[in-house]
């Protein structure tokens with residue numbers, strides 16, 4: 001029965017995603033108030049600060065950074081693109097891979113202006129904000145491909161997508177808990193992506209705490225596994241990671257904008273043993 005439940009749960013999640021709307025999702029989560037670079041307590045600047053610190057404190061290095069479940073967003077690799085020569089973006093949906101290609105090809109084909117994000121990360125790096133054009137060029141230079149991924153498969157990526165030694169670093173944001181039917185599936189998925197990472201490689205994981213649903217578009221209600229910090233830490237341990245740092249952001253009232261019931265966001269830096 002458990003096995004059958006597993007297949008139905010995962011298939012049901014895939015069905016939910018058929019209505020995912022990249023433009024709406026970006027509007028809901030990546031514009032003010034959640035992405036307000038003038039506000040100290042806005043969520044996106046907090047995420048960018050966590051990622052900047054994690055990529056620049058000296059222990060994260062190598063050739064290849066893989067972003068698992070990129071969706072239509074690029075913020076998650078704006079710091080990493082300065083540290084890695086190769087960045088692989090991945091998503092389950094063609095509409096999201098197409099959104100990312102639209103930015104990559106720089107022909108105006110994308111639904112969000114990433115300039116304020118590029119400028120903000122330049123400021124974190126001590127560069128003048130006008131260096132954002134150099135950062136955009138750097139990112140376009142290091143992104144090697146945008147490929148399909150399914151974290152419920154023991155091999156989430158096609159074998160051709162990765163060198164045999166695996167990735168040196170994984171980043172994954174709001175993916176695993178948003179695509180898994182339950183905590184067991186979340187933990188299994190964590191193990192699956194861990195197989196893409198070389199021993200000693202780093203995992204940078206951002207996710208939702210206490211969230212049971214979110215809207216992936218108008219009327220597209222997607223169930224989420226509600227997680228607490230203890231469950232995140234237990235799943236990491238069970239999947240062969242050693243936790244380096246866990247940081248938590250608690251949403252102020254005015255960051256609750258009706259697109260989900262998330263209560264907090266976690267940032268994890270871990271190493272694969």
Ligand SMILES: C[S@@+](CC[C@H](N)C(=O)[O-])C[C@H]1O[C@@H](n2cnc3c(N)ncnc32)[C@H](O)[C@@H]1O
Pocket residue numbers: 014017020068069070071072073076091092093096149150151152172173174175178179
């Ligand atoms: C909540 S969005 C996160 C997007 C982005 N990483 C961010 O930080 O906003 C979840 C993403 O997971 C993708 N997804 C859905 N099912 C998946 C699966 N089985 N494996 C991997 N990714 C999946 C969706 O297409 C969507 O882009």
Ligand SMILES: O=[N+]([O-])c1ccc2c(c1)CN[C@@H](CO)C2
Pocket residue numbers: 029034043044174177178208211213214224260262
């Ligand atoms: O505030 N944010 O920056 C932000 C960004 C993305 C997402 C959330 C919040 C909460 N919902 C998840 C989907 O489970 C997606």
